[in-house]
Amino acid sequence: MGDTQKTVLIVGGGFAGIAAANELAGAFNVILVDPKTFFEYVPNTPHTFLSLASASRTLVDYPAGGVHKQGVVVGLTSDGTQGKATLQGGEVLDFHYALLASGSSYASAVKPGPTRMQARESRLLELYDTSLKIEAASSVLVVGGGSVGVELASLIKEAHPSKRVTLVCSGATLLDRMAPHAQRFAEQWMRQHGVEVLTGERISDWGGLGDGPPAAASLTTASGRRLEGDLVFKCVGARPATAAFAASLTAEQLGPAGSIAVEPTLQVVGWRNVFAAGDCSSVEEEKTAALAGLSALAAAANILALEAGSEPQAYPESLFGGLRPPLVGGTSLGAHSAVMQLGPSSVQTGSGPALMKKVLVWLYSRVAGGSRVWGLVYRQMQRAMVVLLTREARKLAANTAAAPAVLPATAT
Ligand SMILES: Cc1cc2nc3c(=O)[nH]c(=O)nc-3n(C[C@H](O)[C@H](O)[C@H](O)COP(=O)(O)OP(=O)(O)OC[C@H]3O[C@@H](n4cnc5c(N)ncnc54)[C@H](O)[C@@H]3O)c2cc1C
Numbered sequence: 001m002g003d004t005q006k007t008v009l010i011v012g013g014g015f016a017g018i019a020a021a022n023e024l025a026g027a028f029n030v031i032l033v034d035p036k037t038f039f040e041y042v043p044n045t046p047h048t049f050l051s052l053a054s055a056s057r058t059l060v061d062y063p064a065g066g067v068h069k070q071g072v073v074v075g076l077t078s079d080g081t082q083g084k085a086t087l088q089g090g091e092v093l094d095f096h097y098a099l100l101a102s103g104s105s106y107a108s109a110v111k112p113g114p115t116r117m118q119a120r121e122s123r124l125l126e127l128y129d130t131s132l133k134i135e136a137a138s139s140v141l142v143v144g145g146g147s148v149g150v151e152l153a154s155l156i157k158e159a160h161p162s163k164r165v166t167l168v169c170s171g172a173t174l175l176d177r178m179a180p181h182a183q184r185f186a187e188q189w190m191r192q193h194g195v196e197v198l199t200g201e202r203i204s205d206w207g208g209l210g211d212g213p214p215a216a217a218s219l220t221t222a223s224g225r226r227l228e229g230d231l232v233f234k235c236v237g238a239r240p241a242t243a244a245f246a247a248s249l250t251a252e253q254l255g256p257a258g259s260i261a262v263e264p265t266l267q268v269v270g271w272r273n274v275f276a277a278g279d280c281s282s283v284e285e286e287k288t289a290a291l292a293g294l295s296a297l298a299a300a301a302n303i304l305a306l307e308a309g310s311e312p313q314a315y316p317e318s319l320f321g322g323l324r325p326p327l328v329g330g331t332s333l334g335a336h337s338a339v340m341q342l343g344p345s346s347v348q349t350g351s352g353p354a355l356m357k358k359v360l361v362w363l364y365s366r367v368a369g370g371s372r373v374w375g376l377v378y379r380q381m382q383r384a385m386v387v388l389l390t391r392e393a394r395k396l397a398a399n400t401a402a403a404p405a406v407l408p409a410t411a412t
Pocket residue numbers: 011012013014015016017033034035036042043044045046071072073074101102103104105106110111113114115147148241244245277278279280287288289290291292328329330331
């Protein structure tokens with residue numbers, strides 16, 4: 001580490017990693033390690049199965065000559081002021097600060113494997129292969145009533161109305177973490193377009209269907225119902241992607257489901273100079289692209305604070321006026337409709353949010369491709385989102401405080 005600038009190592013080039021890299025470049029020598037040569041705009045991946053043009057927009061090569069270094073981090077150590085990361089293959093990178101932003105892995109190939117060395121062309125072929133499988137299938141079964149399952153089932157049915165598309169979930173309703181208005185809109189869309197929706201059915205036997213690409217399978221639910229599909233997509237179960245380097249963390253540094261245990265300041269437990277943000281951290285929040293970016297900005301601010309000799313601030317309180325942010329998220333219903341929620345009182349449905357989602361893909365692909373101008377525009381949007389979410393969080397807090405207390409039931 002002979003450079004005059006100190007080094008910040010970022011593990012993972014997703015929404016969190018890119019946000020922190022853009023924020024810290026200039027003040028530090030930033031190295032961003034990711035096994036892929038490209039950024040994938042994961043929220044758009046379900047669209048890519050139905051449109052190769054969309055796939056091409058979704059995968060963006062990291063800028064040549066930038067901070068990206070292809071590799072997989074398999075080990076980490078730190079003495080609190082300096083540390084080392086070991087890459088697969090044995091190379092060792094020294095750092096003064098690190099941000100772990102290794103995200104999450106997903107049960108099906110909806111998301112690329114987190115630690116596979118992969119080039120853009122190879123991922124495009126994978127997406128194309130899935131699109132051919134969808135074309136060939138007469139019946140498609142999607143398991144999972146969250147955002148991913150709902151998007152996928154709706155997009156497939158809209159593009160292939162003659163196929164039998166079934167969406168099965170264990171919850172009582174689709175999109176069960178969103179507002180009732182959003183849930184009703186999604187259910188109505190499915191009814192109108194002929195997607196068969198089965199709620200309250202938990203899969204007890206996956207019929208040999210493993211993690212990885214979708215395949216034909218015959219599943220059984222806990223109620224004994226048999227469900228078959230020429231193609232079955234498992235849209236359940238995001239897990240923190242920490243397995244590659246988990247062996248170098250102590251038991252105290254690992255949180256629920258293998259997440260990275262962090263202090264309120266996003267510092268990894270026991271390591272003052274190492275932070276974690278986004279899907280891989282133990283912070284209890286809706287794991288979304290938007291919050292991955294914002295939490296990484298909070299971690300970046302804390303790295304700058306430590307370097308300036310100041311105290312790091314607690315997340316998310318430091319961003320959202322001392323409050324926790326309410327839910328923010330958007331779900332496509334086919335290619336031209338969507339539901340978008342920004343806090344409890346702001347739910348938009350229809351073509352407006354669908355257009356907004358497309359604009360975000362367009363804009364972020366420029367940010368990931370290294371455009372400084374679009375990077376600044378996106379940063380302004382993040383600031384505006386913080387203002388909106390803070391306002392929604394305040395409303396929520398005020399409503400909760402104003403709600404009449406529920407008296408405990410008296411035994412008779
Ligand atoms: C199909 C789908 C649809 C979604 N739709 C939405 C949506 O509409 N809106 C929304 O806000 N969110 C959505 N999400 C969630 C969103 O994609 C995630 O919350 C977001 O990607 C998290 O960003 P991240 O940077 O924390 O992690 P990731 O995006 O997972 O990025 C982590 C990166 O780290 C790399 N990495 C992993 N391990 C290592 C290692 N050991 N060494 C080096 N690099 C490593 C990976 O290759 C990856 O590039 C969706 C998720 C899925 C799967």
